[in-house]
Amino acid sequence: MQIKPLPLLIVGALTTALIGAHQQETIEEAEKTIQAGKALLANEVKPVTADLPAEEEKYSIEMNVSWHPWQPEGKAAGVIPVALLDTAKEHEISPIYAAAVFIHETGWGSSAAWLEKNNPAGIKCGEKYCSYETEAEGIEKMLEIMANYYENGRQTVADQRSMWAEADDAQAIVELMNQIGEK
Numbered sequence: 001m002q003i004k005p006l007p008l009l010i011v012g013a014l015t016t017a018l019i020g021a022h023q024q025e026t027i028e029e030a031e032k033t034i035q036a037g038k039a040l041l042a043n044e045v046k047p048v049t050a051d052l053p054a055e056e057e058k059y060s061i062e063m064n065v066s067w068h069p070w071q072p073e074g075k076a077a078g079v080i081p082v083a084l085l086d087t088a089k090e091h092e093i094s095p096i097y098a099a100a101v102f103i104h105e106t107g108w109g110s111s112a113a114w115l116e117k118n119n120p121a122g123i124k125c126g127e128k129y130c131s132y133e134t135e136a137e138g139i140e141k142m143l144e145i146m147a148n149y150y151e152n153g154r155q156t157v158a159d160q161r162s163m164w165a166e167a168d169d170a171q172a173i174v175e176l177m178n179q180i181g182e183k
Contacts, residue, residue: 057174057178058177058178058181059096059157059174059177059178059181060157060174061156061157061158061161061170061171061173061174062156062157062158063094063097063156063157063174063177064094064155064156065093065094065097065146065150065155065156065157065160066092066093066094066150066155067088067089067091067092067093067094067095068094068095068096069095070085070094070095070096070099070181071085072085072099072180073180074180075108075180076099076103076180079103079108079109080099080102080103081102081120081135081136081139083135083136083139083140084098084099084102084120084139084143085099087136087139087140087143088143090143091143091144091146091147092147092150093143093146093147093150096177096180096181097146097157097160097173097177098142098143098146099177099180100173100174100176100177100180101121101142101146101164101173102120102121102139102142103176103180104169104172104173104176105120105121105122106120106121113129114135114138116131117129117130117131117132117138118131118132118133118134118135118137118138119131119132119138120135120138120139120142121138121142121145121164123138123141123142123145145164146160149163149164157170157173157174157177158170161173
C-alpha cells in the first residue's frame with residue numbers, strides 16, 4: 001500500500017493546526033490564571049513572618065548587616081531575585097538581611113508594590129510608593145538605602161528597621177533570616 005502525498009500533507013497540516021490551537025488555548029488559560037492570582041495576591045498581601053521558627057537561631061536583631069556570603073536554598077531560592085544577591089555584595093550589605101526585608105515587605109514577592117511598581121521594600125516617594133522601571137532598579141534603590149543607613153551608623157538589624165519601618169518589625173525580619181538561612 002502506498003500513501004499518496006497530498007492526503008498525508010492534509011492530515012499533517014490539520015494535526016499541526018489542531019495542536020497549535022490547543023497550545024494557544026492552554027497559554028491563554030495559564031496567562032489568565034497567573035493574572036488572576038497576581039491580582040488576588042497583590043490585594044491581600046501583608047508583611048509576613050517566618051512560616052516556622054528556626055530550630056537554632058543564627059541571626060539576631062543586633063547582627064551587623066555588613067556583607068557576608070550567603071546563597072538561598074529551598075523556598076527562598078525560588079523567590080529571591082538574583083539581582084538582589086549581586087547588588088547586596090556591591091553595596092556590602094548582608095544578602096540574607098536584604099532577602100528577609102524583601103520577603104517581609106513583598107509577601108514572598110507577591111505585593112502590588114513589587115508586581116506593579118518594581119518596589120521591593122515599600123519605598124515611598126512623598127506619600128505614594130515609588131515606582132521603578134525594572135526590578136533591578138528597585139532592588140538597587142533598596143540596597144542604596146540600606147548602605148546609606150550603614151554608612152551613617154545604623155549597622156544592626158534593629159538600627160536599620162527602626163529607621164525603615166513604622167512598626168517594630170526587626171524581630172520578624174530576624175525570624176525570616178533564621179528560617180531562610182537554615183541548612
